Amino acid sequence: MLGAVPYETYRRTQARRRATWLLVLTLVLIFYASFFPFRFDTSRLIEAWRAGPAGLLPWGYSARADRAGNLLSYLPLGALLAYLAPLRWRAAAAFAGALLLAAALSCTVELLQHMTRSRVPNLVDVVMNATGGALGALGGALLRSRPWPLGPIALRHARPEPIALVLLALWFATHAVPFMPRLNQGHAWAGMRPLRDLDHDPVAMLAFGAGFLVVAAAVRRLVVEASFMRVLLSIAAISLALRVVFVGQWLTLDECVGLAVSLPIAAWLRGVTRARAFRITAAVATLAFAVQLAFPPALAWSGAVVFLERAFMIVGALWLIAGGGASLLFATCAFAIGIGLLAGATTGLLVIVAGILVHAGRVLHSTPVPRVIER
Numbered sequence: 001m002l003g004a005v006p007y008e009t010y011r012r013t014q015a016r017r018r019a020t021w022l023l024v025l026t027l028v029l030i031f032y033a034s035f036f037p038f039r040f041d042t043s044r045l046i047e048a049w050r051a052g053p054a055g056l057l058p059w060g061y062s063a064r065a066d067r068a069g070n071l072l073s074y075l076p077l078g079a080l081l082a083y084l085a086p087l088r089w090r091a092a093a094a095f096a097g098a099l100l101l102a103a104a105l106s107c108t109v110e111l112l113q114h115m116t117r118s119r120v121p122n123l124v125d126v127v128m129n130a131t132g133g134a135l136g137a138l139g140g141a142l143l144r145s146r147p148w149p150l151g152p153i154a155l156r157h158a159r160p161e162p163i164a165l166v167l168l169a170l171w172f173a174t175h176a177v178p179f180m181p182r183l184n185q186g187h188a189w190a191g192m193r194p195l196r197d198l199d200h201d202p203v204a205m206l207a208f209g210a211g212f213l214v215v216a217a218a219v220r221r222l223v224v225e226a227s228f229m230r231v232l233l234s235i236a237a238i239s240l241a242l243r244v245v246f247v248g249q250w251l252t253l254d255e256c257v258g259l260a261v262s263l264p265i266a267a268w269l270r271g272v273t274r275a276r277a278f279r280i281t282a283a284v285a286t287l288a289f290a291v292q293l294a295f296p297p298a299l300a301w302s303g304a305v306v307f308l309e310r311a312f313m314i315v316g317a318l319w320l321i322a323g324g325g326a327s328l329l330f331a332t333c334a335f336a337i338g339i340g341l342l343a344g345a346t347t348g349l350l351v352i353v354a355g356i357l358v359h360a361g362r363v364l365h366s367t368p369v370p371r372v373i374e375r
Contacts, residue, residue, distance in 0.1 A: 016083075016084060019080055019083050020084060022076070023084060026076050026077050026080060027077070029073075030073060030074075030105075031109070033073065033179065033180065034113060034119070035113070035116055036179070039116060040116055042115050044115060044116070070132065071131055071132040072132060073129070074106065074129045074130070074133040075132045075133075075135055076136060078098050078099065078132065078136025078139075078140060079140035079143070080136075080140060081097070081098035081102060081137060081140065082095055082097070082098035082136070082138075082139075082140030082144070083144055091141040091144060094137070094140070095137045095138060095140075098136075098137035099134050099137050102129065102130060102134070106130055106133070107126055110122065110125055156222060159365065160222050161221045162364050162365055163315065163358055163361035164218035164222050165222070166357070167312060167316050168219075168235065170308055170315065171239065172238070172239070174305060174308040174312055175243055175246075175249060176245075176246045177246075177302070177304045177305055177308060178246070178247065178304060180247050180248075181245050181246055181247070192244055192251045194253065195251045195252055195256065198253055199253060200257070201299070203295050204298075204299070205254045205257045206258070206287075206292075207258070207289070207291075207292045207309075208262075209257075209258035209262045209265075209284075209288070210258075210281075210284050210285045210287075210289070210313070211285075211288075211316075212236065212262035212266070213265060213281045213285065214281060214285050214312070214313070214317075214320070215232070216232055216262070216269065217277065217278060219235065220274070221274075221323075225270070228270055229267065232263075233263075236259050239255075240255065240256070240259070248302050249305075254299075269281065275323070275324050278320045278321075278324035279320075279321075279324035281320050282317055282324055285313060285316055285317045285320065289310075289314070290338070290339075293342040310343075310347060310350065314335065314350060315357060315358060317331075317335070318331055318351075318354055319358045322362065328362075331355075332351060332352060332355030335351045336351040336355075339351055
């Protein structure tokens with residue numbers, strides 16, 4: 001028998017839990033961006049150490065785009081560190097602690113960049129990182145004294161469905177990998193070249209349309225009906241922007257058309273029962289994925305993008321099939337055999353892993369949680 005907990009305690013715990021996960025994600029992205037493309041040479045660090053403090057962190061030139069990137073990247077870090085400071089701390093202590101941790105992390109990262117072959121440590125970067133951390137920490141410290149939780153969303157369930165969150169994470173990762181931004185307007189303009197040239201591929205249009213329908217199904221399971229379309233449009237806008245912002249990505253006419261076609265279908269599916277909507281979306285996603293495997297799109301995406309797209313479609317299709325009332329075990333076996341024949345044994349193995357992931361997510365989502373009282 002699970003005990004009851006006061007609502008304020010539950011609300012605060014859930015808010016801090018979400019903030020902790022956001023902090024972990026922020027740290028991963030900072031380390032990724034700081035050491036990409038991961039070409040290491042420890043002899044550089046030894047030489048810099050022998051040169052003394054001036055060699056470890058020289059005050060050098062930093063481009064305007066780099067300064068802006070360093071400032072912005074540490075804004076969420078400072079805010080989350082201040083927000084997650086011990087509850088007994090006052091706002092001033094939370095601000096100071098977050099600032100010191102952000103500055104220490106920046107110094108550590110810059111020093112470790114001596115071990116890379118393509119990165120140049122710079123004291124200017126530390127200053128910009130610390131400034132961004134200070135601005136974020138100020139906001140996080142002020143947020144601690146407010147009655148609302150961090151990042152309130154009109155969620156459908158107190159515990160969001162795990163696979164729906166996984167699908168959104170895969171969707172955004174597909175649009176952002178390798179997570180290295182374009183640093184000037186010329187590069188961003190180049191990222192829209194397929195759209196400007198009106199290059200199109202019917203198979204890609206079908207695949208993108210099915211992808212947005214899977215995203216709509218995930219959003220439906222996460223938020224209440226009143227927030228559905230607003231959240232879906234926000235996700236779509238961010239997805240298109242990511243294509244322009246990151247290297248190795250292109251904004252295509254295929255994706256824009258797929259979005260335009262999928263939106264009215266998603267709005268219609270929102271009005272039918274969840275099981276029926278899931279079955280229809282699963283059929284569309286399965287068909288689109290099979291056609292895409294049989295007739296690969298003309299635009300050559302990187303291997304990472306292709307892998308993430310396949311993972312997204314496989315997880316989405318299995319989750320939708322199970323949510324529509326069919327057997328997850330049977331669907332996983334059928335997908336593993338069919339997709340294995342179309343795309344090879346590696347992709348077939350990916351189906352099995354996806355099936356296990358979907359099953360684990362369904363079990364986790366159905367596990368009872370403590371009852372909330374005094375709401």
